[in-house]
Amino acid sequence: MCDLKLYLIFHLNLAYSSIEEDQRREVVKRCYWPLLRLARRFNLPFGIEASGYTLEQIQAIDRGWIDELSFLISSGPCEFVGSGYAQVIAPLVPAEVNAANLRLGNQIYKQLLGVVPEVALVNEQAYSAGILQHYIDAGYKAVTMEWDNPVRYHPEWDSEWRYLPQYACGQHGEEIPLLWNNSIAFQKFQRYVHGDMDMDKYLSYLSTLFSDQPRFFPLYGNDVEIFNFRPNRYHTEAELGNENEWKRIEQLMVRLLLDEKIEFVRPRQVLENLHLPGAGNRLNLASTQQPVPVKKQGKYNITRWAVTGKNDLEINTSCWKLYNELRNKPHASDDDWRYLCYLWSSDFRTHISRKRWETYCQELDNFHAKPGSNPALITSDLLSDSSADEERQMSSPPMRESVGRQDLDSMRSESKCPGQVPSQAGAWQGETFQEQSIETLRDFSTSFRSGGLCPGRNNDSPVISTSSTSLWADSGRNLVTAFESKRCEPYTCEIVQDDSFAILETHFAELTLNCKKGLA
Template identity: 55%
Template sequence: MLNLYSFFHLNLMYSSIPLDKRKTVINNCYWPLLRLCEELDVPLGLEVTGLTLEKINELDPEWIKKLKELIKQNKCELIGSGYAQVIGPLVPAKVNDWNQKLGLKVYKDLLGVEPAIALVSEMAYSVGIVEHYLNHGYKAIIMEWNNPRRCHPEWENEWRYHPQMVKSLAGGEIAVVWADSIAFQKFQRYAHGEYCWAEYYEYLTSHLSEKERFFSLYSNDVEIFDFRPGRYHTEALLGTKKEWQRIFALFEKLGADSNFSLVLPSQILFSLGHEFAGNVIRLESAQQPIPVKKQEKYNINRWALTGRADLEINTKCFEIYATLERLKNTTAQDWQELCYLWSSDFRTHIGEKRWQKYQERLDCCYKKVVKPRPLSLATQILSVKQMDKAAFQYHEDDRWLIVESKTIKCIFNKLKGLAIDKLWFKNVFSKPLLGTLPHGYYDDISFGADFFSGHLIIEKEGQHKITDLVCCQPLIVQETNQVLRISFSHDFNGGIIKKEYQYCADTEELKINTELVLLQGRKRRIIHPLNLTFLPTGFERESVFFATHNGGNELEVFPLEDQLINHAQSLSALISAKHGLGATQGLVVVGDRQKQLLISHDQSESALIPSVYYVPMGGDQYFLRLQYSAQELDETFVENDKEQRIISKYILRPVGNLKK
């Protein structure tokens, strides 16, 4: 017996649905869904944000009444997700907490229920966000099977047919109900008339077994049946035969087939005692810290660094968040507005009219909350004072600039734009932790290049890279007896790069500030404003790891071990990167069991996405680089001619031992 469960994702905020089509969506997509439950007694889950419920209630309150009635009759069940469709691993923990709190309030106010199961928004999962579902009373979350399974070959395949368990970083456990991307895409193709019944039935029966199993029949959008959002030119054409008719007929056939039983998603939780259920597993991995549903082009970069201006609007949201955190008298309405502004639907295929309205609303909130700040690094330079040789020592020749304080020593390469050749934290380790690996360092010819640190890279398809690895004469300025600045600027065809290192004599910090001005506007190119290469002699290979926050309060720690990890690997000419880190508290830690280096960046200056590239090699050798991205490419990317200015600020400092 194969127990089939389904849920449909309702989202009136869908990026490519025009505002004047929302009533059409309710009529063409949402009402047929309720009729499916009422007329055929098909048990379904309906996942909907609080925001979409509010919009439906404004346009068609009768639909809300009918849904409430069907839930009471146990013909369908509500699946939660939050107030807005927020990508949890990309926003701070407090925003995630408010999003769940506000969503539950709307569910209670409009439907009189509190759902037991939540869908992870866009099925973009991190272990850090588990705490938010537990804290708000959820018993289970829905997450896709396919992508986590690919990175966990140790899992038994039978686990896909039963609920499993995951732990939060604090140790709390919650059940996982599986969605399946291949299954829901098969369902869509059948509904759109691309498959005949025999083809689709053959697929479903391939999951039959003598053992009892549960399988996700459908777990995705409802707005694609008898309606087309218009995201892609490849969307199936609306045919003459109604798609909802095919869906109704499908469920009638399945209901009459003794091989299958139609159940509510929550009924799967009764099988937690099954021999293949209830295993405590990790969905995340060092290779894929934030698994996302569907094929690899769907990854967190599509909501962080692409779209019409994802970096800019996310940076403004982080600025608003940072200001609200400092204020004492914030209200639920303040946080609700921020959740709305952080909705994923403004970051992908949004149309021009909705984009303009969103920008106006974001700017209104921004001006209301955030105080103006300096627009460039140059405005922050203070008066020059005489060099205090007791605090700093430096030596300079035609190639090298060596600067040393009581706690830090750094060698900069003047022929390569002040790239870091070696960086020591003297109280931590006798050897440098990061710097430059010269050509020939590795025997492997695929690594036969110089690997620098502290530099910027811009890549445009079919063109040479633009970097700041140029010959320079740095400006050395001592503001006070304790602060030393080393800077230079580089003009190139189409823009300006400014870079500054800052020492503070009484701390173990090295600050790196960069400013990139692109005069021709936002064009199709990849922008990595900072790259850091770690020296294999600095961290022990057996215990080297990285750690960060991806939407939670606690650090997520990822041992590197003997895995090949390349988060920023290109998927195709269209998709420039596969993975990344949310770094929602603006920090990444790289270290081993004896020492750790914290690299922080100011998300309210630029909401960058870090990524890790790690290649284990023979003996104690490895290649390890941390890279920050300000722009990636995918099918949602839209160019504009407005001057692009990217300011990013980083602090490098050692930290105490982390619990691993």
């Protein structure tokens, strides 16, 4: 039996229709930081996709998150997947807007992350043959598109093709390598994380994927904002319980990492297998029955962004008028085109809240009256403002340097503290516990008492996080008494947060298992 190779693409979208602007900081804290910590903790390779607009907004909220993502991409296990400046539904907008959206998105990616992505996630998995050339022109080496809907009207496709990279063909014969997404798979993943499916049942589902042939399978390829947070888009959304959903994700990843028949790979690693038997077929994803396939069930189709929402017909008409004005404008700037892409974002066309709808209509009117005014966007001046950067860094501590599983296991055996890393001089320093890293100190404090080393402290003096020291001193509800070792004078430091990430005792047990299995 061949190993099953799994890949994931987590989709980040701060323009999410039903999330208010004043909730975005909470989304970064509850959804985006835990994602990066997942990669750090287990050196787990996966893809992270976001629009340029989303990265700009995160940059304005928490510069530290952008810095950490940049590190995980350049020196860590993650891969950045692109999509454009805004989440635009490509088959519904003019060709020049699609071209501008991808080009301007790449500018932001380069500016903020220092990379231009090779793999793209087709926005909302809304595909038409005419959009492929835009990805090719923008420098993309592959696109990611859903399997389930295109195959419905292509009975001639071999079912085994879903597990291998293929080629997507455009309307003029152009082609680009293709990675598959899978709606059924990502919905099952969501059901497990939300507690609607237990671990054993979910693993039983994954066990059906093993084969004697090489297989690459998209374990997840959808929203991040639904984990440990609820956008309140539907009345049928799963309730947010007391259990931290990122803990459930972590527990699942541990189980899969311990399985010797499973391997995690980055999305672009899948493309290295286009030569395999059954891979590399040239496929037309569209069909006469479904010229514009999208993701998920049949009720989700291209019309949801064209004529539904609060008044999609009117705002799409307004955007077309703005597009014609820009085409006739002698010196239309990148800012003009960037703002038009923003106004054409899909999230203004579905379950948008009343407050955001009213703001959007005002922005649309303002741009109509004076093209080039773009109050909703983060300007390059703001992105480079040093004082704003300093303020944002103070609000959110940087992640510690990467610590592998063997390092963590070694720290446990030597009674050192998790989250501390040795500097070049050998001293233990830096922040010890991230905001969402620890559930409780009580159950595992004995693990460190014998060593006499205290969290957040080196051998001689306390080393408090580079985040606000006043937070550590003043947050009484989160303060705990330090270890009772005679080698350390009693002092207090913040270790626990209300929305803490996992019980360290369990975390260490999982890491030990990994090391024993030779996976560290």
